[in-house]
Amino acid sequence: MTPPNSSPENPDTENPDAEYPATEKLYWTQPQARTFTATVTATRGRQIALDRTLFYPEGGGQPCDTGTLVWDGGQSEVTDVQKEGETVWHTLEGRPPNVGSQVTGTLDWARRYRHSQRHTAEHLLAQAFFRVNPAFGIRSVSMRSGECTLDLAGQPGASHVLAAQHLLTDTLREGLTLETLMVPTDELDAYPLRRPPQVSGPVRVVLFRSASGDIWEASACGGTHLAQGVQAAPVVVLKTERIKNELTRVTFMAGEEATERLNTVYGQAQALARGFSVPVERLPERVDRLQAELRSAQEDATGLRRQLAAGLVAGADWRTVPGGRFTLIETTDELLLPVLEAAGARPGSLSVVVAVSGRGGVASMLPEYPAQTLLRGWLAQAGGHGGGRPQLARGQAERPEDFRRAVEGWLDALPLPE
Numbered sequence: 001m002t003p004p005n006s007s008p009e010n011p012d013t014e015n016p017d018a019e020y021p022a023t024e025k026l027y028w029t030q031p032q033a034r035t036f037t038a039t040v041t042a043t044r045g046r047q048i049a050l051d052r053t054l055f056y057p058e059g060g061g062q063p064c065d066t067g068t069l070v071w072d073g074g075q076s077e078v079t080d081v082q083k084e085g086e087t088v089w090h091t092l093e094g095r096p097p098n099v100g101s102q103v104t105g106t107l108d109w110a111r112r113y114r115h116s117q118r119h120t121a122e123h124l125l126a127q128a129f130f131r132v133n134p135a136f137g138i139r140s141v142s143m144r145s146g147e148c149t150l151d152l153a154g155q156p157g158a159s160h161v162l163a164a165q166h167l168l169t170d171t172l173r174e175g176l177t178l179e180t181l182m183v184p185t186d187e188l189d190a191y192p193l194r195r196p197p198q199v200s201g202p203v204r205v206v207l208f209r210s211a212s213g214d215i216w217e218a219s220a221c222g223g224t225h226l227a228q229g230v231q232a233a234p235v236v237v238l239k240t241e242r243i244k245n246e247l248t249r250v251t252f253m254a255g256e257e258a259t260e261r262l263n264t265v266y267g268q269a270q271a272l273a274r275g276f277s278v279p280v281e282r283l284p285e286r287v288d289r290l291q292a293e294l295r296s297a298q299e300d301a302t303g304l305r306r307q308l309a310a311g312l313v314a315g316a317d318w319r320t321v322p323g324g325r326f327t328l329i330e331t332t333d334e335l336l337l338p339v340l341e342a343a344g345a346r347p348g349s350l351s352v353v354v355a356v357s358g359r360g361g362v363a364s365m366l367p368e369y370p371a372q373t374l375l376r377g378w379l380a381q382a383g384g385h386g387g388g389r390p391q392l393a394r395g396q397a398e399r400p401e402d403f404r405r406a407v408e409g410w411l412d413a414l415p416l417p418e
Helices: 109-132 158-174 185-190 255-276 280-314 334-344 371-382 400-413
Strands: 035-044 047-050 067-071 074-084 087-092 102-107 138-142 148-152 176-183 203-210 215-220 235-243 247-254 319-321 324-331 349-355 359-364 385-388 392-396
Touching: 102 109, 109 138, 109 148, 109 158, 109 203, 109 215, 109 235, 109 247, 109 255, 158 176, 158 235, 176 185, 185 203, 235 255, 247 255, 255 280, 280 324, 280 334, 324 334, 324 400, 334 349, 334 359, 349 400, 359 371, 371 385, 371 392, 371 400
Parallel strands: 324 349
Antiparallel strands: 035 047, 035 102, 047 087, 067 074, 067 102, 074 087, 138 148, 148 247, 176 203, 203 215, 235 247, 319 324, 349 359, 359 392, 385 392
């Protein structure tokens, strides 16, 4: 992210093209710390750089940390954190402290913890899929909201999702412990990385070891994670969907956010079950039965509407026009519109159907009177929009009365039949 330009009220204290001092990454070395002290090394508009920071900058699919900074004579909320090169920039709500100021930072720990739950779960769930089938390689991730996603190759199906969830649940039960270390590029082969690192030089490797000490998951990663894998539980797959490039998107939730979602959904299911007078476990059965009853009722209603439409068309006021006959049918039931249109599409006929709301259609079996041409002309006088084909056109009039008058005016202007 390119930092915003400096404001006149707070000009840059350094040449904007100069090299800025590197920031020590306390979020790597002290991941469980919540407060820290640091010195301001540079300012740029509402952004400041520190000699060290606990605030994690946005990256790798993980959102940034937020929190507060306090200094002698002021304080501000940290609303955004971005990394440029080796410098971490903190965006503040108000005027920043001067270069050289000592500041105390405090993380929004609840936010950091949930982000760490997401990121830990992402590593472990991706590893579980990889162990189910190495073809399920990860292509991209997103952890910007409680609903996180993994985009996987290999097209995993429902059975693979279930197998990955069971494997991860069993593994978390036995215990996984976090270990991080910086590894020179020429020593990376000693670690079973799930995919090649995306950076050059020394690489930060994130390991999760089993209770026996074996490496269960290994990835090159700069994000924040939890000391124990079980802290990310429960890890719940919500859905899968096929996306472009033959990838499968796995949507999941983890930790506190997953628990809150499950509690909410179960509460909703309980309320629904009470309304149907069944226990929660029988809710699917009850819904299936109601859907079957609804389909049957809809079929009956459609049959009755067809009968009613046929009667309305047969009893309509048909007028003779050059080449055939014409009728205008009005209704208060919009559900009757399609069946009336179908019933009115008789050989040698032109029928107009309109509801009190202004929705309507034209069915023409007379080639000299194309339905879409007539409808557009009438709508030009009544407002609205519509279109269709020579045999059938549909639209919505903004002024239904004007639409009716336009139809009647057209009819009156026709030559009298011989």
